[in-house]
Amino acid sequence: MKKLILAACIALCTFVVFAQSEGDDVDKKLRVGFNLGTNYSFLHSKEPLPDNSEIYQGIGAKIGLLMDYSISGRLLFSPKAELGFNNSGIETANNDDSKSTYEVFPGSLDIMTHFVYRIGDGKSVPYLLLGPGFRIPLDNNPKITSEFRNKPDLAVDFGIGLENRLRYFIFAPEIRYSYGLLNVNENPAFQTLNYHNISLVLNFK
Numbered sequence: 001m002k003k004l005i006l007a008a009c010i011a012l013c014t015f016v017v018f019a020q021s022e023g024d025d026v027d028k029k030l031r032v033g034f035n036l037g038t039n040y041s042f043l044h045s046k047e048p049l050p051d052n053s054e055i056y057q058g059i060g061a062k063i064g065l066l067m068d069y070s071i072s073g074r075l076l077f078s079p080k081a082e083l084g085f086n087n088s089g090i091e092t093a094n095n096d097d098s099k100s101t102y103e104v105f106p107g108s109l110d111i112m113t114h115f116v117y118r119i120g121d122g123k124s125v126p127y128l129l130l131g132p133g134f135r136i137p138l139d140n141n142p143k144i145t146s147e148f149r150n151k152p153d154l155a156v157d158f159g160i161g162l163e164n165r166l167r168y169f170i171f172a173p174e175i176r177y178s179y180g181l182l183n184v185n186e187n188p189a190f191q192t193l194n195y196h197n198i199s200l201v202l203n204f205k
Helices: 002-022
Strands: 030-045 053-057 059-070 075-085 088-093 099-103 108-118 124-137 153-165 170-180 193-204
Touching: 030 053, 030 075, 030 088, 059 108, 059 193, 075 124, 108 153, 124 170, 153 193
Parallel strands: none
Antiparallel strands: 030 059, 030 193, 053 088, 059 075, 075 108, 088 099, 108 124, 124 153, 153 170, 170 193
């Protein structure tokens, strides 16, 4: 986590210095940037789990790249690619009092195609976002895990944000909910698992 925070800080400083040197107009039709944030996982099982198993979930982090393309004065097309470090899975108690863990998306590549609608005009403009997302599980080496991996997921994302136009760049915090549609489970001990999460993301453009 410390390495992630350090990398994010370096990226932010680099972006700010570049923006100051360039001095580009924030009203460009095409803008690029990066984001970083935190998320909370919601793992859901449609069928009852075995008596010795339970779901755990918690806080994770994410960092990514983004692009904004202005379709009109209020409507944007905003594709994103983010690395997610999530915290969810199922713990199972064994007969010898040990526990085995089936982790769900401990690491993922999230590719999203959001449409953003600005509400109003000015230097601080609220907006709504909606669009599909595709979540790809990444290989990981946890300390305790089963040999089973996860399936890719298709999700619907929706959220709200506030676009703040500063002198050299745009700062846009947003809250986003990702609703997973597919069964991501590959562990035969369980049946159907759906993965959702809520994120607080800081966008720098």
